[in-house]
Amino acid sequence: MTAFPEGFWWGVATSAYQIEGSPLADGAGPSIWHRFSHTPGHIAQGDTGDLACDHYHRLTEDIDLLVELGVKAYRLSIAWGRILPEGIGATNPRGLGFYQRLIEGLLKRGIKPVVTLYHWDLPEALQDRGGWVNPDSPLWFAEYAEIMFRALADRVAAWVTINEPWVIAVLGHLEGRHAPGQRDAWAAPRVGHHLLLAHAAAVDLYRTLGQQSIGIALNLEPQHAASADPADLQAAQRRDAFINRWFLDALFFGRYPAELAQIFGAAWPEFSADSLVQIRCPGDFIGVNYYTRARVAADPGSRPLGAVCLKPPRHQCTEMGWEIYPEGLSETLGWLKDRYGNPCILITENGAAFADPPPQAGVVADPQRIHYLKKHLSAAAQALSQGVDLRGYFVWTLLDNFEWTEGYSKRFGLYWVDRANLQRYPKASARFYRAIIATNGAAALAD
Ligand code: FCB
Numbered sequence: 001m002t003a004f005p006e007g008f009w010w011g012v013a014t015s016a017y018q019i020e021g022s023p024l025a026d027g028a029g030p031s032i033w034h035r036f037s038h039t040p041g042h043i044a045q046g047d048t049g050d051l052a053c054d055h056y057h058r059l060t061e062d063i064d065l066l067v068e069l070g071v072k073a074y075r076l077s078i079a080w081g082r083i084l085p086e087g088i089g090a091t092n093p094r095g096l097g098f099y100q101r102l103i104e105g106l107l108k109r110g111i112k113p114v115v116t117l118y119h120w121d122l123p124e125a126l127q128d129r130g131g132w133v134n135p136d137s138p139l140w141f142a143e144y145a146e147i148m149f150r151a152l153a154d155r156v157a158a159w160v161t162i163n164e165p166w167v168i169a170v171l172g173h174l175e176g177r178h179a180p181g182q183r184d185a186w187a188a189p190r191v192g193h194h195l196l197l198a199h200a201a202a203v204d205l206y207r208t209l210g211q212q213s214i215g216i217a218l219n220l221e222p223q224h225a226a227s228a229d230p231a232d233l234q235a236a237q238r239r240d241a242f243i244n245r246w247f248l249d250a251l252f253f254g255r256y257p258a259e260l261a262q263i264f265g266a267a268w269p270e271f272s273a274d275s276l277v278q279i280r281c282p283g284d285f286i287g288v289n290y291y292t293r294a295r296v297a298a299d300p301g302s303r304p305l306g307a308v309c310l311k312p313p314r315h316q317c318t319e320m321g322w323e324i325y326p327e328g329l330s331e332t333l334g335w336l337k338d339r340y341g342n343p344c345i346l347i348t349e350n351g352a353a354f355a356d357p358p359p360q361a362g363v364v365a366d367p368q369r370i371h372y373l374k375k376h377l378s379a380a381a382q383a384l385s386q387g388v389d390l391r392g393y394f395v396w397t398l399l400d401n402f403e404w405t406e407g408y409s410k411r412f413g414l415y416w417v418d419r420a421n422l423q424r425y426p427k428a429s430a431r432f433y434r435a436i437i438a439t440n441g442a443a444a445l446a447d
Helices: 032-037 059-069 093-108 137-152 165-173 187-209 230-253 258-267 273-279 327-340 367-385 404-409 428-438
Strands: 009-013 073-077 112-118 158-163 213-219 223-225 285-289 294-298 307-309 345-350 390-396 415-417 424-426
Touching: 009 112, 009 345, 009 428, 059 093, 059 424, 059 428, 073 158, 073 390, 093 112, 093 137, 112 137, 137 158, 137 187, 158 165, 158 187, 158 285, 158 345, 165 187, 165 213, 165 230, 187 213, 187 230, 187 258, 187 273, 213 230, 213 345, 223 230, 230 258, 230 273, 230 294, 230 307, 230 327, 285 327, 327 345, 327 367, 345 367, 367 390, 367 428, 424 428
Parallel strands: 009 073, 009 390, 073 112, 112 158, 158 213, 213 285, 223 294, 285 345, 345 390
Antiparallel strands: 294 307, 415 424
C-alpha cells in the first residue's frame, strides 16, 4: 500500500553554484557568490565554488546517477551569469548550450526537468547596479526569464522562479551571512518586495509563453513557543510572521503580515497599493523547502525580533545543528492547506547533513539519513491522507556539495563525493531512495 498518488514526482534537487564549478567557463559572468566566497572570512576553510563537484564537466556521469536512482524528476538551477554574463543585454550561447545539453539528457532518459531560475547567484554586474535593492531588478529578472522560457519552455516540466526569497532578503541583506553580505535593515524588506515582483513578472510572462507549471520555493519551518508564557507565544508569532507568512501572505493575499512593520520599524517601507496587487501571485504550486522547526523564547534584547531560538540537544540534530523534527513537515503542509486554500504543493527540498564516514567497499553507511528520509516521507504521507494536494518530493541533494558558508564541510548528498578526486560513491540512502521510488513510496512506510 502506498499513500502516494500515481504519477507522484520523486526527485532530487541541486543548485548551480553548489555543484557546477567552472563559474567563469565559456564566457560566463561572475556571480555575487563568486565574489563573496573569494572574500576571505566568509566561508568555512576558505572554500569556494570554483571546482564544486565539477558537474559542469561531468554532466553525463551525473545524469547516470539520476538514472541509477530512478528519479522521475530532477530539480536543477540555472546560473543567470552563464546565460547573460552582464545580467542583462547580450546572451551567451555557450552558457545556454550547457543547460540545453543537460535538459536534453534528462528528457532522453525520461526524467522531468524542474528548473529553478534563481538560486542565489545574481550576476555580479547587476550587484554593481545595486542588485535586488534596485527597483529595476524585477525587470532584469523578467528579461532573463523570457530568454529561458523561449529557449526551454516546451521541455521543462515545472519552473521555480526564486529559491527562498527569505534567505536572500535576510541572510543576504539583513544579516550579511550570505552574498552579497549586506547588513542593512532598510534593504531587506525592499529586496523581499522586488523578489516578489520579479516572481510575478516571470509568472505573467510564462502565461503567454509556456504551458506547464510555474511556482516559487519557500523555506518554511513551524515556530513553536518555548513555553505557554504569553511573551514566548507572542515571540513565536512574530517569528512565524517573519519566516513563514512574510512571503506566503504576500503571494496569496497581496499584503504583508502586520508584525513586519513592527519588526522593521522605520525601515519598513510604504509599499504602493499597485505593487501589492501585483505580488498577489501564488503561481501554480508552492515549493516547500523543509528542514526543521524552531522553538522560540521571548528576548527583548535580541533585535529586531525580540526572540531567540532554543538550541536543541545535540543528539536530536543534524550536522547543521538543525533539530530533526519530521512532525513539522505534516504540520507545515496542513497549515498551508488550511490557511491558503489547499494550494498544489511540491516539496522542493528535504534532507539532512550527517558526518558520513568514507566509503567502504564502494558504499557509504548513512543510517541516520535513511531514518531522516523515512520519517519525513511518513509525515508527507500523513499530510496526503489529510487531503493536502502534494504532487512531488525532492531530496536535497544528489551529491555532497558546496554548502554555502559551510563550504564542503557539510555532506547532504545521496552520493558521497571524494574531495580529493571528485569521485562519486552511493550512500546506503541512495539505494534506500531508489527502493522508495520503485515502490511509489511504499518502502518508506514499511517498518
Ligand atoms: C536550502 C538551500 C539549499 C541547501 C539547503 C541545505 O536553504 O536552498 O541550497 O543549501 O538549504
